[in-house]
Structures are given as C-alpha cells and as structure tokens.
Amino acid sequence: MAARGAGLYTVRLEHGHLGHAGQSHVNKHDTVFLKKFSLIIAFLGVLTVSLILFARYLNHLLPHEMTPQAKAQLDARIAPVGSVFAGKIGVAEQVASAEAMKAAAAANVAYGGTLDGKVIYDNLCTSCHTSGTGGAPKLDAGGIGARVAQQGLEELIKKATEGFTGTAGVMPARGGNPAITDEQMQKTVEWMVEQSK
Ligand code: HEC
Known part of the structure; x- marks a missing residue:
C-alpha cells in the first residue's frame, strides 16, 4: 500500500510535469490500482450524486411549512381582493350610518325640516283648518283673516x-x-x- 501510495504520488507528480517525463515511471501495478481506484471513486461519485438527488426528491415529497417570504407573497397576492372588498363594505357601512343619522336627525324635525308653510299645513293643519273641524278657523277672511286682524300675526x-x-x-x-x-x-x-285675505 505504501508502495502504491508512493506510485500514485509519482504519477501525480509526473502528470503535473507531463512532457518532461513520460509514462515510464508508471509500473503495471500502479496502472491496475489506478483503474480500480478510479472506478471506485467514480462509483462513489455517482452514488453521492444519486443520494443527493434522492434526498432532494424525498424532501419534495414532504409537506412544507410555508417560509415567511412565501407567506408574505401569498398574502400580497390575495390581499387586494380581500382588502378592497372589506374597504368597500366599510365605506358602504359608513355611508349607510351617516345616512341613517341624517334621516334620524331629519325625523326629529318635522317634515324634513321644511320651511314651506304649505307643506306643513297640507300634512297636518289641513285636517282641522280646511274643513273647520272642531271650530278651527278656515283659511278665509272670516276665519284666520279675521283673527289676524284682531290679534296680529305675532299673537297668532x-x-x-x-x-x-x-x-x-x-x-x-x-x-x-x-x-x-x-x-x-x-x-x-x-x-x-297669506291664504286668508
Ligand atoms: C285638531 C285640530 C287642529 C289642528 C290639527 C290644528 N289646529 Fe289650529 N286651531 C284649531 C282650533 C279648534 C282653533 C280655534 C280655537 C279657538 O279659537 O277656540 C285653532 C286655531 C288656530 C289659529 C288661530 C290662533 C288664534 O290666536 O286665534 C292658528 C294660527 C292655528 N290654529 C294654526 C294652526 C297650525 C299652523 C296648525 C298646523 C301646524 C294647526 N293650527 C293645526 C284646531 C286645530
């Protein structure tokens, strides 16, 4: 083994200086050893590569936990759909609640807060004052007209x-x-x- 080792050393040396010295230093033993040794090395190399590939294959078969980067990418991919939708719902809810608050505020003020006397009269006062029900003065000179003449507008x-x-x-x-x-x-x-003149 020591001799072979020395032989290998020689060969390497010789290969390192190819051209200076020929193959003459490589004896037959060394050649046989080299062939076997190379075969074993080659076999081991192939085995190593095969094992690496097999390990990679096995690794791919396993269910993987998502890396933080992959998760972030996935989140980013699905985020626009989700967030826009949620945003719209949020806006819709805000608008709806603002609308509801406005409606509630308007409901506290009769007839949407209108200052149109006719609208209010037609909605409420007409039930008594148009027909004179229960002695309500009508909208004519003898009714409201006479009262404003007697008491004045402010008192009415x-x-x-x-x-x-x-x-x-x-x-x-x-x-x-x-x-x-x-x-x-x-x-x-x-x-x-104004209607009673
Ligand atoms: C339930 C019936 C009824 C309704 C509704 C009604 N009134 Fe009258 N109103 C009367 C009666 C009755 C009188 C007269 C009372 C009296 O003088 O004895 C009167 C009198 C008046 C007078 C005269 C006040 C005065 O000083 O002589 C005015 C102004 C008036 N109503 C305005 C209105 C207005 C505005 C509305 C609606 C917002 C309205 N009324 C709704 C029954 C009603």
Missing part, C-alpha cells in the same frame, strides 16, 4: 305654537306635532294668513 303664531283652548274649540300646541320647530310654526301661520 304664539298661540298656535303654545296651543290654547278658545271659545270655538281646542287648538293643540304645534298642531299636535311637537317636532315642528318655532320657525316652522311661524312660516306655516304666515302662509295661512
């Missing part, structure tokens, strides 16, 4: 807003709808007076 507005019981009947405060604002009452009575 005040009494209609506060409500009163007169000789003719009961005028409920704000026509019976407490949600009507002072300003709305004023506009409505003004409109009624």
Whole structure:
C-alpha cells in the first residue's frame, strides 16, 4: 500500500510535469490500482450524486411549512381582493350610518325640516283648518283673516305654537306635532294668513 501510495504520488507528480517525463515511471501495478481506484471513486461519485438527488426528491415529497417570504407573497397576492372588498363594505357601512343619522336627525324635525308653510299645513293643519273641524278657523277672511286682524300675526303664531283652548274649540300646541320647530310654526301661520285675505 505504501508502495502504491508512493506510485500514485509519482504519477501525480509526473502528470503535473507531463512532457518532461513520460509514462515510464508508471509500473503495471500502479496502472491496475489506478483503474480500480478510479472506478471506485467514480462509483462513489455517482452514488453521492444519486443520494443527493434522492434526498432532494424525498424532501419534495414532504409537506412544507410555508417560509415567511412565501407567506408574505401569498398574502400580497390575495390581499387586494380581500382588502378592497372589506374597504368597500366599510365605506358602504359608513355611508349607510351617516345616512341613517341624517334621516334620524331629519325625523326629529318635522317634515324634513321644511320651511314651506304649505307643506306643513297640507300634512297636518289641513285636517282641522280646511274643513273647520272642531271650530278651527278656515283659511278665509272670516276665519284666520279675521283673527289676524284682531290679534296680529305675532299673537297668532304664539298661540298656535303654545296651543290654547278658545271659545270655538281646542287648538293643540304645534298642531299636535311637537317636532315642528318655532320657525316652522311661524312660516306655516304666515302662509295661512297669506291664504286668508
Ligand atoms: C285638531 C285640530 C287642529 C289642528 C290639527 C290644528 N289646529 Fe289650529 N286651531 C284649531 C282650533 C279648534 C282653533 C280655534 C280655537 C279657538 O279659537 O277656540 C285653532 C286655531 C288656530 C289659529 C288661530 C290662533 C288664534 O290666536 O286665534 C292658528 C294660527 C292655528 N290654529 C294654526 C294652526 C297650525 C299652523 C296648525 C298646523 C301646524 C294647526 N293650527 C293645526 C284646531 C286645530
């Protein structure tokens, strides 16, 4: 073995200086040994590569836990669909709640807060004042017209807003709808007076 080792050393040396010295130093033993040794090395090399490939193959068969990078990429890929959808729902909810709040606020003020006396009259006051039900003064010279002539507009507005019981009947405060604002009452009575000339 030592001799062969020395022989190998020689061969390597000789190969290192090819051209200077020929193959003459390589004896027959060395040649046989070299062939076998090379075969074994080659076999081991092939075996090594095969084992590496087999290991890789096995590794691929195993279920993999996602790397943080892969997870981030996946999240990024599905995020736009998810977040845009959620965003739209959020916006829709905000708009809906804002709308609901507006509606609730308007509901607290009668008839959407309109200052159109005719609208309020047609919705509420007409039930008594158009027909004269329960002694309500009608919208004519003898009715509201006569009252404004006697008491003046301000007094009519005040009494209609506060409500009163007169000789003719009961005028409920704000026509019976407490949600009507002072300003709305004023506009409505003004409109009624305007119709009673
Ligand atoms: C339930 C019936 C009824 C409704 C509804 C009603 N009124 Fe009257 N109103 C009366 C009666 C009855 C009188 C007269 C009371 C009296 O003088 O004895 C009257 C009187 C009035 C007068 C005269 C006040 C005065 O000083 O003489 C005004 C102004 C008036 N109402 C405005 C309104 C307005 C505005 C509305 C609607 C917001 C309304 N009324 C709704 C029954 C009603």
